[in-house]
Amino acid sequence: MVRLLNYCLFAATIAPLMAIAQDDAPGRQQFTAGVELGYLHTSGYDSWTGGSASMGKLRHDEGDGGITLSRAFFDYTSLLTDTIDAHVAVELYDDDFGESADFTEAYVEWRPLPRSANRYRLKVGAFYPRISLENTEPGWSSPYTLNSSAINTWVAEELRTFGAELGVTRRPRSLAGAHQFGLHVAAFYGSDPAGTLIAWKGWSLHDRQTRFGDDVPLPTLPQLQPGGLFEGNDPYVEPFVEVDDRPGYYVSGEWRYTDRVLVRAMHYDNRADPTVVENGQYGWTTIFDHVGAQFELPADFGLIAQWMSGSTVMGGVINGAHVVDVEYESSFLLLTKTFERHRLSLRYDRFDVTQNDQTVEDNNPENGRAWTIGYRYHHSDRIGIAAEWLAVRSHRCARGYAGFDPDVREEQIQLSLLLRFAN
């Protein structure tokens, strides 16, 4: 009932905006609203989203089976002037991490008219860093699978740029526009607790994006309980808050060769002070490198690969290492093919977390593998159908704290109806 009410409220809020956009003759208002619902069957451990100690890798568990409303979203762009636009994205979920509907992105972008082969872009606000090659559609949706790869699931969980990104792309005329080179530099506030989930929960695969006001639950680890080593930490993380007043940055480079090849690389450092704790949220120094590439192949095949490797540390230094000091790495390969209105995608993920610290009561290593097979049927611009099978096998020592087997195999089958309303 609450779920239904939420969705009605959401519809009532966006309906007037949609009506305005529909009547918009100059095309300055652009929106996409989406609803994804369907049948879900999950086997395995309790989901991490319930704040459990078993640390399942999926968003849902057996208790969520049956007909489920996965998400609803509203993605809206207003072209304020010829060169400035405003963009907001709102996600609606049926869980208690925060408000039922909240923002995932909100930014203003300035696109001065190019006077040469260089094009400049300035984004100010809150937006995703340039990492995912999967989530290319409105609402950060993926055209390939319902559940994101481990890398992009983490991006959705903990990363958002609250700041400014300056970009320059160059398409040299001598190459007839075939090649495009880009450089993006961002400075941001917030994102100091980002890294908490990768250390204490590990990697996951799902379709939930953390909204601005969300409190994302942490596993019920003994070290986070009263009397535990990290009892000062809230039982949840607010990944986007600022705790030490030190801005972070990222630098991203990109090369595109027509619509055949795209390669991007990034170095990210949130520059958080690992010794600062404020309002129950610690600073985690999170640094990583990312490389992603996608290739158009013959016969409407496409290939996407991403790799990420980094570290996160928290707390003071004891015996040469921070209290929490982990390294993490993940990569995936996604092969996709379209045929008429159908799309079939196959993805293989691997992920691990290694522990450098000597803190015996905080055991965070893990490793895992996942296979995803996704099918889409694009009936029309408004209606699509998705079927997806996802299996993830993972080993996480910390499951043993609560007496669970560290080795877990989870499996999920999802049949979804994808509704889209756009002007």
Next chain:
Amino acid sequence: MSQLFLPAKQSLRKTRWLPVFAVALTVTAHPAPLTVTVLDRDGDPVPDVAVYVGAQSGIAKPGPERKVMDQQHGRFVPHFLVVATGDEVHFPNSDPIAHHVYSFSRPNDFMLPLYKGNAHPPVTFEHAGVVTVGCNIHDRMLGFILVVDSAVYGKTNADGKVTLDPGDVSRVDVSIWSPRIRPKNETLTQTVDAGGVASLTFELTGRLRPSRDHDDGGLTWSDY
């Protein structure tokens, strides 16, 4: 590849180092019009290549013509247009969303403020040259307009051929251009005896850039 051009192609292979000689071998007994064929390095026809005859032809332009480069599904259609100096090019936007069309290709640079439909008057290109057209909102959109100072021009068809009237003069320059052709080491202009040549072949030696005029493949290519 038709039988007619097979011997000529074989000759060209042997004499690639001397293209003018190769052209002479393609001469057949028929008078004008002139059929121009563009072949890639494998001998396969290259469609959508602009072919134009130099101003020596003496053929007067019929006056400004109306040309159209539409915007459909976030692409310029056609993505490559050939026009004569003085022609008017219309840029309708058939998409439900606004586009912001511009070019920084001086002296033919222009800008059409954000619009949908047929909101702007046509753009007249007075100067010969290549005009690179983009959309300031959708970085991915890319179009080319070749402005030629000639009344005699066309684009090759699916067979890599176009037939032109070179005029009644003794010698005339025939040139080709396409955003797919890498100009280095290519012969892009040939001078021919217009009265006595019925066919002319350009055999490209370099690898072509991929065509942009294709449907979406397996992936999505956003600007994000």
